[in-house]
Each structure stands twice: as structure tokens, then as C-alpha cells.
Amino acid sequence: MTGRLNSAQPYALGLFRFVVGLLFACHGAASLFGVLGGAMGGGTVPTGTWPGWYAAVIELVGGGLVALGLGTRAAAFISSGAMAYAYFKVHQPSALWPLQNDGELAAMYCWSMFLLVFTGSGAFGLDRLFASRGTDAQETATAPEKRSPVTA
Numbered sequence: 001m002t003g004r005l006n007s008a009q010p011y012a013l014g015l016f017r018f019v020v021g022l023l024f025a026c027h028g029a030a031s032l033f034g035v036l037g038g039a040m041g042g043g044t045v046p047t048g049t050w051p052g053w054y055a056a057v058i059e060l061v062g063g064g065l066v067a068l069g070l071g072t073r074a075a076a077f078i079s080s081g082a083m084a085y086a087y088f089k090v091h092q093p094s095a096l097w098p099l100q101n102d103g104e105l106a107a108m109y110c111w112s113m114f115l116l117v118f119t120g121s122g123a124f125g126l127d128r129l130f131a132s133r134g135t136d137a138q139e140t141a142t143a144p145e146k147r148s149p150v151t152a
Contacts, residue, residue, distance in 0.1 A: 028059025069125020
């Protein structure tokens with residue numbers, strides 16, 4: 001049983017990455033464009049306001065990259081940091097525990113993205129597609145020429 005579960009790990013990780021990235025991007029889109037219910041009340045975050053607008057941009061771009069599995073580790077690192085900032089600067093000052101300070105979402109996104117920094121994209125990510133293309137191109141460039149046994 002464990003062997004089957006281990007062999008499915010990259011696929012489960014790929015699905016986890018996709019769902020977390022998509023939800024994170026939707027949160028950013030809601031804040032920036034007022035779609036999907038808008039920013040906590042149906043509106044949008046005013047352009048350039050600190051820290052809300054910048055957080056929303058990180059959520060939209062970082063979430064999109066994570067969902068696609070493109071630059072997963074870097075996008076997840078920046079996204080995790082943004083959510084750590086959100087938790088400690090916005091939520092935690094009002095109460096210690098996430099249940100008390102409405103910081104559950106920030107904490108979950110922070111730790112989910114932090115996990116992806118170390119695991120990478122898993123299956124279905126564009127990172128893997130580009131990595132395999134790079135490996136194929138590198139092997140082609142370094143392969144010895146095939147010479148014909150024809151004599152001159």
C-alpha cells in the first residue's frame with residue numbers, strides 16, 4: 001500500500017500546488033478587480049495602497065505562477081513571505097491565535113506556500129516541462145557527433 005501511495009506523491013503534490021495556487025490567485029483577483037465577491041465586502045483595493053494592493057498583486061501573480069507550476073519555488077517563497085507579513089502585521093496584533101484574530105487564511109497560505117518552496121511543483125507543472133526540455137537540449141549539445149564509417 002505504501003508503495004502505491006509513494007508513487008502517487010508527485011501527482012498529489014501537483015494537484016495540491018494547483019489548487020492552492022488557484023485559490024491564492026482568486027483571492028488576489030477579488031481584491032484587485034472586484035470579481036468573485038470582491039475585496040472583503042464587494043469592492044476593490046485602491047491602487048498603490050500599502051500593504052493591501054501590493055499583497056493582492058503578489059496573490060494574483062504568485063498564485064498564478066504556482067498554479068501553473070512555473071517558477072514554483074520562487075513564487076511560493078515570495079507568497080509565503082507576504083502571508084507571514086500579513087499574519088504578523090495585520091492579524092496577530094489583535095490576538096494571539098489565528099481563530100481569534102481572523103488570520104487562519106493568512107497562516108494556511110503562508111505554510112502551504114512554504115511547503116511548496118521545498119517540494120517544488122510536483123507533477124503537471126510547467127517547471128518540469130521546461131526542465132526536461134533543457135535537459136534534452138543540453139544532452140544534444142554535448143553528445144558526440146555520430147560519424148559515418150565512410151572512408152575518404
